[in-house]
Amino acid sequence: MADWLESYDPDWIMDELLEETEHGKPAMEVLRQAIQEADRYQDVPWMFLFRMEFCRESTFYGDGLELLVTFPELLALSDKYPNQPGNYRFVYKTEAEHMMWIYKWILDNCTDFYQISMEDCQKFFEDYRKRCVSMGLSLRNYYASMYGFYWQIDEAFAEECFHKYEKQPRDSHSDCRACERNMEIRFYLDRDNLKKAEQLSEDIENFRLTCGSNEKRSAWLRMKIAWMNYYLEHGSYEKAQEYARMVERYMNGETEYECWNDFLVCYAHTNIGRGLKIYKEHWKEWLNLRCPMDACDTEKSICIFLKELKKARKGDTVKINYDSSFPLYQEDGRYKIMDLYEFYYERAQRTAEKFDRRNGTDYYRKKLEESLHEDV
Amino acid sequence: MEDFRFKVNLGGMIEILSDHLYSSPDVYIRELLQNGADAITGRRKLQGAEVEGEITLEITEGKQLIFTDNGQGLTEEEIHQFLAIIGESSKRELKHKDLRTDYIGRFGIGLLSCFMVSDEICMVTKSCRSENAPVLEWKGKPDGTYTIRNLQQEEDGQSQKETKTKQMLSPGTKVILKAKEGMEDYFTGETIEELLTYYGLLLPFPIRVRRQGEEKQINPTYLPWEGRTTNKQELLLFGQLLFGEQFFDCVTFRSEEGNVSGVAYILNYTVLPSAKSFHRIYLKHMMLTEKGDNLIPDWAVFTKCIVHATDLRPTASREGFYVDETLESAREVIEDSLIHYIDTLAEEEPERFVRFFQIHHLTLMSLALATPKLFVRLIDYFEFETTRGTMTGYDLRMCSEPLVYAPTRDKYKQLSQLFFSQDRLLINVSYVHALDLLQQLGRVFEKKVSAVEEWDIEDLMEDLSPEDQDEGFDFLKSANRILKNHDCRAELKYFSPVQQPTFYLIDENTLLSRQIASSKSQADAMFFHMLDAFAAELPNDTAATLYFNYRNPIVKKMMEIEEESVLKIFIEILYVQALQIGGFPLHNNEMAMQNRNILALMERGLSDG
Numbered sequence: 015m016a017d018w019l020e021s022y023d024p025d026w027i028m029d030e031l032l033e034e035t036e037h038g039k040p041a042m043e044v045l046r047q048a049i050q051e052a053d054r055y056q057d058v059p060w061m062f063l064f065r066m067e068f069c070r071e072s073t074f075y076g077d078g079l080e081l082l083v084t085f086p087e088l089l090a091l092s093d094k095y096p097n098q099p100g101n102y103r104f105v106y107k108t109e110a111e112h113m114m115w116i117y118k119w120i121l122d123n124c125t126d127f128y129q130i131s132m133e134d135c136q137k138f139f140e141d142y143r144k145r146c147v148s149m150g151l152s153l154r155n156y157y158a159s160m161y162g163f164y165w166q167i168d169e170a171f172a173e174e175c176f177h178k179y180e181k182q183p184r185d186s187h188s189d190c191r192a193c194e195r196n197m198e199i200r201f202y203l204d205r206d207n208l209k210k211a212e213q214l215s216e217d218i219e220n221f222r223l224t225c226g227s228n229e230k231r232s233a234w235l236r237m238k239i240a241w242m243n244y245y246l247e248h249g250s251y252e253k254a255q256e257y258a259r260m261v262e263r264y265m266n267g268e269t270e271y272e273c274w275n276d277f278l279v280c281y282a283h284t285n286i287g288r289g290l291k292i293y294k295e296h297w298k299e300w301l302n303l304r305c306p307m308d309a310c311d312t313e314k315s316i317c318i319f320l321k322e323l324k325k326a327r328k329g330d331t332v333k334i335n336y337d338s339s340f341p342l343y344q345e346d347g348r349y350k351i352m353d354l355y356e357f358y359y360e361r362a363q364r365t366a367e368k369f370d371r372r373n374g375t376d377y378y379r380k381k382l383e384e385s386l387h388e389d390v
Numbered sequence: 391m392e393d394f395r396f397k398v399n400l401g402g403m404i405e406i407l408s409d410h411l412y413s414s415p416d417v418y419i420r421e422l423l424q425n426g427a428d429a430i431t432g433r434r435k436l437q438g439a440e441v442e443g444e445i446t447l448e449i450t451e452g453k454q455l456i457f458t459d460n461g462q463g464l465t466e467e468e469i470h471q472f473l474a475i476i477g478e479s480s481k482r483e484l485k486h487k488d489l490r491t492d493y494i495g496r497f498g499i500g501l502l503s504c505f506m507v508s509d510e511i512c513m514v515t516k517s518c519r520s521e522n523a524p525v526l527e528w529k530g531k532p533d534g535t536y537t538i539r540n541l542q543q544e545e546d547g548q549s550q551k552e553t554k555t556k557q558m559l560s561p562g563t564k565v566i567l568k569a570k571e572g573m574e575d576y577f578t579g580e581t582i583e584e585l586l587t588y589y590g591l592l593l594p595f596p597i598r599v600r601r602q603g604e605e606k607q608i609n610p611t612y613l614p615w616e617g618r619t620t621n622k623q624e625l626l627l628f629g630q631l632l633f634g635e636q637f638f639d640c641v642t643f644r645s646e647e648g649n650v651s652g653v654a655y656i657l658n659y660t661v662l663p664s665a666k667s668f669h670r671i672y673l674k675h676m677m678l679t680e681k682g683d684n685l686i687p688d689w690a691v692f693t694k695c696i697v698h699a700t701d702l703r704p705t706a707s708r709e710g711f712y713v714d715e716t717l718e719s720a721r722e723v724i725e726d727s728l729i730h731y732i733d734t735l736a737e738e739e740p741e742r743f744v745r746f747f748q749i750h751h752l753t754l755m756s757l758a759l760a761t762p763k764l765f766v767r768l769i770d771y772f773e774f775e776t777t778r779g780t781m782t783g784y785d786l787r788m789c790s791e792p793l794v795y796a797p798t799r800d801k802y803k804q805l806s807q808l809f810f811s812q813d814r815l816l817i818n819v820s821y822v823h824a825l826d827l828l829q830q831l832g833r834v835f836e837k838k839v840s841a842v843e844e845w846d847i848e849d850l851m852e853d854l855s856p857e858d859q860d861e862g863f864d865f866l867k868s869a870n871r872i873l874k875n876h877d878c879r880a881e882l883k884y885f886s887p888v889q890q891p892t893f894y895l896i897d898e899n900t901l902l903s904r905q906i907a908s909s910k911s912q913a914d915a916m917f918f919h920m921l922d923a924f925a926a927e928l929p930n931d932t933a934a935t936l937y938f939n940y941r942n943p944i945v946k947k948m949m950e951i952e953e954e955s956v957l958k959i960f961i962e963i964l965y966v967q968a969l970q971i972g973g974f975p976l977h978n979n980e981m982a983m984q985n986r987n988i989l990a991l992m993e994r995g996l997s998d999g
Contacts, residue, residue: 033662034821034822035799035820035821035822036819036820036821036822036823036824036825039797039798040797040798040799040819040820040821043798043799043800043801043820043973044799046905046975047800047973047975049975050975050976079902079924080902080905082920082924083902083905083906083909083921083924084905084909085917086909086910086912086913086914086917086921087908087909087912087913089913089914089917090912090913090914091912093914129920129923129924129927130920130923131919131920131923133919134916134919134920137916138916141916219712219713220705220710220712221684221705221710222705231688264688295833337840
């Protein structure tokens, strides 16, 4: 048993211990133990709250996998105690309502984990929809999540969902206006409607719209990241770099703003030295990514970077101080760029295939090939 | 096709303004000050900079306010133009450049805010455009109707008191407001003085308040940190008056870009990095916002700043500034000034720096991480929990061993005994920023920094001699058979401390596997397929290891047990105990097993006795 649990004090864990603990793994470990203790004492309010915090931590400072593993417990708890009053720290009347907020993250994560079969994804969406209806909640979030899930699978259907989302009324369960606005900006950027996207960005740009989360700049950051990605997609690397600099300056540790792989693509075209530095600093964490979508995206970015590195270098090799956990590890630290490229390419291709198999598309394989279309 | 025009209900508009545009009726003072200041600027433009501006407020306690400025005043034509059309501003006619730098207001609706506190706005004005300009009275009501009178022509018909109140011998404008029911508090001397100080402290001409036969000036008319020889003690006193608290120190800054200057006051108490800071940010001498977003660096939560800017662009809501290059440059100047302060304090006043560091170490961590130059200066002072006691960044960078860290609190707790007993260094980085700081230290000072790995831990244990291996052979075989049910394998090793019988080692995948099993035991069947899919992707060799310490007397005794059912009790107890010591969540069946085994032991003990 952890020493801090010798006398069980959930308020202290929540308000003091977690405050001084680093986000991510350290905080999740504290919460994992706190859940165990709350379960042991059958302290129902905290059985809910610690699980919810764990899910939040996994979503914003982890990779979502722990969220997916823990959420079924939370849902079971919620079904067992449907009238459990909400904790005063949050705005929800009941914990069942709070749970629905977290359920939305599960739907968002369906896109990112090919391990969740299409049939399961559909089941989760349908279960969420039914719960919304029975609790009298607007289906606005449901359609927003459907749009997010289907836009790489069935564009026409996704667009239909987006318009249904627009028609649904906002309610207490809706995302904050700034988060919704960011989704709308991405929608128009995906359709190259820059004028509309710019117009929608204005309120976030001048902080008239800010996110309801604790982070005062989070909506602004998301908006900048959306624009950076737009310019990266369209090969305007200098423009993307302007955004990259801004985002890097204001990144605050939340996983969703960690865009190092996007920066890598950006600098691969504008400042290869900086790109190499980023790669050297992040290769290890990138090798151990557990979210397959992140892994696939990152490996694709590394391939683009290595391709540009190959062009920029006179020789065929690069010196990198990997440790022995790197599968191609060599004592002398000298690697053929093409060997590294092949290594990452195969990994990216394998994951892309798994996503396409799950989704019944060729979207990911095509995307990978398109981004690496020039022969190396 | 026929064109139609909207009709605007002014009463409704005012409601909207008060509910949505203005945060509280307080702002009527801000709007009056703003109009007054702009009128003075306008007169200076027409008649030369030597015109000395002045604003006077006469308060009849709880009842009436007469707000007078000696600005440019308005002609009748201007009154019709600017006060009859909402959204029209006397400043719109100006060239863009003038509007940005010299005037405060832009939107021409400020005066309407007075309807929040008064049922009628009476304005008496005399234009400076001609010497014989008439004194005009404009009276507006919330329903949108207004009247204009030439007071000079009607002097005879006015009472003596009214004549005195509305007398205007020189150019300027008076706004006369009577408190509407329920708004009397906004007409008390105390409230008005407080609001004047808040909004107009930095206005460059005197603001005088007359009440109960006394007159006093509210503002210094100059920026206390500029031009004059204000010393640090005076600035600290000014900060104390402004913010109502004592500060540790203060730092002045000035940026040509955006024409930004001010003072950052260093707080005398600890604040969390997530704390919201409240500053006083003035634009063109008028209070704009308390939010320092964009202008004051995020990490500077340990400061309260008073800032004055003339060339930054306010957002439409006037609660902040647009992020543009000018703003970025101004922020960099503020950043550099604070960094320079910290740097100099560390260099020149080490004792005060230690005190400062103690108060603000959390925010300084963020700062050090974001600022390479300061990192080198600050890292030596940060403290880390290690198996050698508390070590500073300096100790760590001077240390000749590789810097091995435990990423979580419980991993550290679990391993620290092993590391300590063998005099090996292990660092706990579960605290906020500790890992980032350590990794940065490794990069900057070229030290090897790595997370504790399984092989680090195995290096702390010794393999058994061939004789002892023979001795422990049967025990190990039985232990492996018993622990197999728990996805765990057994190993016999020598390790310190001797009194520790076992050590449980689990990798991330095994931990995840345990979590999946736990979740599945409670989850709805809808999730089974997903959980199974995650479990199926885990490597096949995923297993935990329970190391038995061959030197431990209990383990030695356990080797003498011949009956496997008895050995099972002891092994399972040690297994669950090792899980608990390691801080791993126990499954329900493990708790039940522990209880069952303890009862069995008690029963055996009692029957033996």
